[in-house]
Amino acid sequence: MDALTLASADIGTLLQLVPVQRAGIALLLAAVGLPVIGVVIVGLDIMPVRFAMMHVALLGIAIGLLTGLDPMLCALVACALAGAGVAPLARTPDGLSGAMGLLMSLAIAAALLILAVSGVNASGAFALLWGSILSVGTADLVVLAVLAVTVPALFWWRRREIGLLLYDRELALTSGVPVRALTLVLLVLVAVSVAGAIKLTGALLVDALTLLPALAARRLGTSLKSITLWAMAIGVTVNVVGFLIALWRDWPPGPVLVLTAGIAVLGVHLIPDRRITSWRASVPASSGSLPSSH
Template identity: 80%
Template sequence: MNTVAAADLEELLQLVPVQRAGVALLLAAVGLPVIGVVIVGLDIMPVRFAMMHVALLGIAVGLLTGLDPMLCALVTCALAGAGVAPLARSPDGLSGAMGLLMSLAIAAALLVLAVSGVNAQGAFALLWGSILSVGGADVWLLGGLAVVVPAVFWWRRRDVALLLYDRELALSSGVPVDRLTLLLLVLVAVAVAGAIRLTGALLVDALTLLPALAARRLGRSLTSITVWAIGIGVAVNLSGFLVALRFDLPPGPVLVLTAGAVTLTAHLVPERRDSSCRAYASESPPSSH
């Protein structure tokens, strides 16, 4: 294993691509772990894989039309998130929808690539991600998510807490469930697509799901879970990035292993027997109407 000297590490940190990657990871640590809280709360773990395939379809369309592939991936994922929202009305609608979406998206992507004659290897390469290739547009996207996602949670924290706890309870309490579910699924889709550039589609859990899983173990309400998720995300992203630079390792896998280690450590903390059931519901008492 190659080790970068302290002086060389300091020089690395002066490079614009490295600084941009660090800023992107810091912004991602604010918005994306909160998206992970939604994924865990709605029990839609397959959404990461579904959106990876949808993003591939968007990339294929971008390569075919000459538009920016990642912009097309973001738009396609946002439309897919909005499209599956109505299926959330049934108990297992979302989990089934993700499997259907995954199959249709990959089939459509391969068809577009075949018809267009575009090099499929080039399209798939965009899904592997590279933190040091992050551009200004990616930073702006992550910055927007860092503002919008926590703002939505704080603005509608009671409604979100009830929805993540029990859909029927949220409906009976006057929560606009359909509109809120639509908003959350669009945010999830865009966030997952935005994270692809940082770690790649296969390693996106390091930025979203793993901090949320650790936070759910430590938090006692939606607010505390969200704060824990952001704190863990910041610690994991910055420490993992510095370790990768220090030992000349690929940042993506290091981030995943760092996040995984924190998650495993969090699960060593004794848990109250009823905490996982009541964490979301404890945000505020339901309405009486």
């Protein structure tokens, strides 16, 4: 009990520090918007997008270091432009996967060339691989806050169209959904979200904030709405618990968040398959009947 009390006192002391408070706020904001982005990634089956945007973010940071501009701002802009640029190739998952592979190769090659030719210290660019959650600043919080509002709002506003798009692109087209425009918006949001989360966990571990809560939510939800709500709830729980454990044990937050989210996913998959079904299964084959968002 004494050890537990001492640990609680240590965590309380750490939580009074401004960098720790900013990190906690950033994780809470990320837990609202980024797991919903994970639902998009899983629903559209665009796993390669994450890896490609990590490389594009590295290119943006290299450009920022070279020009003297804010590196993370350059990373966000580069990812947004890349997401918009590959949207026309998203007609099929295969087409998008090929584009992501090309984009990944070109981005990392350009980043390494810029760092080598310019003589810029590469340590600042490659620091994004591990993240720096305690260096979160006001600009980072603004980006995460915008995502926390924009992403759930878009899902609520366009939940019928998004549900159709995630279920079947052709069905969405025949039902009058603006597939190209909606795909463009979703890919840009995915790209910006990956870039915005990099500082929190590092590029290598960004799945903890996006993909893992969505994977767990798909086992618990029975509609797009319930999956989205479950993803947000799991994201908040994982981020809070993981961050507190990291503070308590003085461990790096990124790996702890990933392991916490991974345990949550494994735990959810141990639940018996009673009422657990994918929202996809509830969508009728007829284009005249749309998936319910309730």
